[in-house]
Amino acid sequence: MRAEVVAVGTELVLGDVVDTNSAWIGRRLAEAGIDSHFQTKVGDNVERIEAALRVALGRSDAVIVCGGLGPTPDDVTREALARVMDVDLVRDEEVLDRIAERFERRGRPMPASNERQAEVPKGAIVIEQRRGTAPGLVCPLGDRVVYAVPGVPHEMTEMVERAVVPDLEQRGGGGAVIVSRVLRTWGEDESALAEQLAPRIEALDQAPNPTLAFLASGMDGIKVRITAKAPTMADARAVLDAEEAAVRAILGQRVFGVDDETIESVVGTLLGDAGLTLGLAESMTGGLIASRCSEVPGSSGWFRGGVVSYASEVKFDLLDVPEGSVVSATAAEAMAAGARRVLESDVGLSVTGVAGPETQEGVPVGTVFVGVALGDEVAAVLLRFSGDRTSIRRLASSAALDLLRHRLLDRPG
Helix, strand or coil: CEEEEEEECHHHHCCCCCCHHHHHHHHHHHHCCCECCCEEEECCCHHHHHHHHHHHHCCCCEEEEECCCCCCCCCCHHHHHHHHHCCCEEECHHHHHHHHHHHHHCCCCCCHHHHHHHEEECCCEEECCCCCCCCEEEEEECCEEEEEECCCHHHHHHHHHHHHHHHHHHHHCCCCEEEEEEEEECCCCHHHHHHHHHHHHHHHHCCCCCEEEEEECHHHCEEEEEEEEECCHHHHHHHHHHHHHHHHHHHHHHEEEECCCCHHHHHHHHHHHHCCCEEEEECCCCCHHHHHHHCCCCHHHCEEEEEECCCHHHHHHHHCCCCCCCCCHHHHHHHHHHHHHHHCCCEEEEEEECCCCCCECCECCCEEEEEEEECCEEEEEEEECCCCHHHHHHHHHHHHHHHHHHHHHCCCC
């Protein structure tokens, strides 16, 4: 069973409204084990909606068309469906009575325009509306089917859960689930990860279950999504577990988390498990790392605080950075040690560099030094980034946290 989504609304095409409905339907189809390979957005135009539906029906067993069922003149999904089915629209008096009763319960007269919502393509089955006025439709077309649901999110989700997904499962025979797991990585770009995983991807191509995909996400690194289809949830998770182990064996510590885990939450877990606390000294990142750490639930157990030592004098006077360049390995090391001392933490982490837009002390834009004071060792690492000022600062914050993650993982014992 293959199903796809056609979202109707000129506001979606123009970008005035974000199409969250298609994303929700896509996730719900996956949970039900229904393959979905296409999603389309089309404006409020009968001819274009008709064309989009015909294309969708040419490649999928079922189509869920979302939106365009309201009472206004630009709500023309019903007309497009009637064209695709090659039938007339007919008045459904029972639907009209339910709409009128809904207005009566609100103590309001029903506008004449709402009568349009009782027009149904001949041969279509009405899906009762329980949260609004626009009924849904099940439109059979030979061995294929189109479901029409409202565009209002809470009306759509209720109708899809109650009527559409169960009908799709029955038509498709059920017996499958599609589940994904996302491995989050840092330290390699997408092409490098693809090269490292190429042998594994080639092996999976011979039996494409599970599948691997790459998702670039900027400050959060590169995500490797594993998707499995199996008869039961337990079977699907077993497939995911096996494939995760295979990917981790190739990528090693480049994988920092799974699904919703962030670098800062993982660092917090490592610090908490080791009974260690963290103090920060930030220059170019201006408190960005501290903000990320403080957003982690339970961070008060391991995060002591941060010093935003933006001015050179603060570095010299508060953190004991030696006079001289403040964009250097020496400065980063002194900042990390100073943060640990001032904040009375077990670990010190520092960032200093040039985010731009101009060079500083002859140092190129994108130059970053990260210092770590952990145990008896105080060391700094030079990193280089490209991009605008905001991008460099965000990348530096993630890189600093990831460097600390590696230091914590590599600790003896």
